[in-house]
Amino acid sequence: MGQVVRLEVRDLDCNPRDQRYARNARTHLRIPVFGTETVQLFWLKAQDGAFLPDPEVRTWAERVFSDPVLQEYAFSHTPEFRLSSAGSIKPSFVAQVRFLPGVTDNVGHTATEALSLLGGFAATHGVRAFTGKAVYFYGDLSRGEVEKVALETIGNALIEEILVLSWDEYYQAARFERQRVPEVQLVAAPEVEMVNIEEEDKILERMSRDRCWALTLAEMKTVQAHFAKPEVRAQRAQFGLPTAPTDVEMEIIAQSWSEHCK
Incomplete structure (x- = not known):
């Protein structure tokens, strides 16, 4: 401490x-x-x-x-x-x-x-x-x-x-002793989730809504097409990344692109 x-x-x-x-x-x-x-x-x-x-x-x-x-x-x-x-x-x-x-x-x-x-x-x-x-x-x-x-x-x-x-x-009280600072203590190990975006349109729309990405269906389809490109998959494989995007990657894309963050 x-x-x-x-x-x-x-x-x-x-x-x-x-x-x-x-x-x-x-x-x-x-x-x-x-x-x-x-x-x-x-x-x-x-x-x-x-x-x-x-x-x-x-x-x-x-x-x-x-x-x-x-x-x-x-x-x-x-x-x-x-x-x-x-x-x-x-x-x-x-x-x-x-x-x-x-x-x-x-x-x-x-x-x-x-x-x-x-x-x-x-x-x-x-x-x-x-x-x-x-x-x-x-x-x-x-x-x-x-x-x-x-x-x-x-x-x-x-x-x-x-x-x-x-x-x-x-x-x-010994107020100068045994002091603490207001720091956030995270006890859970960080977990990265793979996001399967190779889904039909209704599921893509629901994912965007449920995860608060605020991405339109057209934007979700663009992201889907990007991660489906052979050259993108090959490049990700070189860095040990999975084919599917992670939840962190999707959040970054959403915050950089979605209407409510522009």
């Missing part, structure tokens, strides 16, 4: 975004959120599973993920950032939001590209970044109220994982 480092970046001064979160909760949901504070989250992992040295992570935090004038950061075991709310007022709850596996993370892609441009360890080991946020809620709130605000104004449950914890649960 490889080591995963959690990096947190916090604004030193109030961010208008946080004022908006609290205002929307009070105005639209009638939930008495006194205030909110957002901490940007990044999960870092080397593609080859390499251990991420603290000096390297600190360099990335300072050069890619934070502005030293406006922000502070924490990762690994940096206790000075564990309690971000200075003074006697503590958050009541924390909502952690990040993308589900397979969902495009544009900021993460940009951060990954920035790391590669730094060269050195990040480029050699293919360090990737995944993003999220932790929103601290202040006020006399219930877990249900915070979950409602998180679901309706901060996160999207269709594409994001939303986890609500009390401040004590969040603060006491």
